Amino acid sequence: MDRKADSAFLRQFAGVIAGFVVLTIALIFLARYIEPELAFDANPSQGVLAEQRIAAEGSVRYGYEAAAALAEAQATPAASTEDVVVDGAAVYDGLCKTCHAVGVAGAPVPGSEQMAARETERGLDGLVQNAVNGLNAMPPRGGNPALTDAQIQAAVEFMLQQ
Numbered sequence: 001m002d003r004k005a006d007s008a009f010l011r012q013f014a015g016v017i018a019g020f021v022v023l024t025i026a027l028i029f030l031a032r033y034i035e036p037e038l039a040f041d042a043n044p045s046q047g048v049l050a051e052q053r054i055a056a057e058g059s060v061r062y063g064y065e066a067a068a069a070l071a072e073a074q075a076t077p078a079a080s081t082e083d084v085v086v087d088g089a090a091v092y093d094g095l096c097k098t099c100h101a102v103g104v105a106g107a108p109v110p111g112s113e114q115m116a117a118r119e120t121e122r123g124l125d126g127l128v129q130n131a132v133n134g135l136n137a138m139p140p141r142g143g144n145p146a147l148t149d150a151q152i153q154a155a156v157e158f159m160l161q162q
Helices: 003-034 045-055 063-075 088-100 113-133 149-161
Strands: none
Touching: 088 149, 113 149
16 A cells, blocks of 8 residues: 555544544533433432441451450440340230241140140240240240340240230
8 A cells, every 4th residue: 555545544534533522522512401410419318328328337446446445345334134124025026926826837826725735844944945945946035146034034924824
């Protein structure tokens, strides 16, 4: 090929590229004219919700800061069990009722002959220990490790009264 053909090709190619650049810029301005940007602060609660969604769940501590935080956490007494409300009906309705109301996987239904037989066989303490440690398909503490022994006993007593 000769130089004249090469320079003609380069001029045409540069013209096509420049045309595409001009077309792109024109389309950007047209799009902004047709659909202007929305103000993000139109609804202030959206910003708050976005901040909550992207907030960090926890933090990593190391060195002296970690040692100080650990010492502080160990020095602070845990929540006392005296503050926990012991309501057998609430515990039963919130957790135990799911299986015991219909007898899922052999769970004794409150007020049934099976429940009375188990009470006679094991006694109140035995039933409470079964609930604390789990039995057959029932997980320990009914699946809620936050329940105290007093709450479990209140739930068992509530079930026996039914």
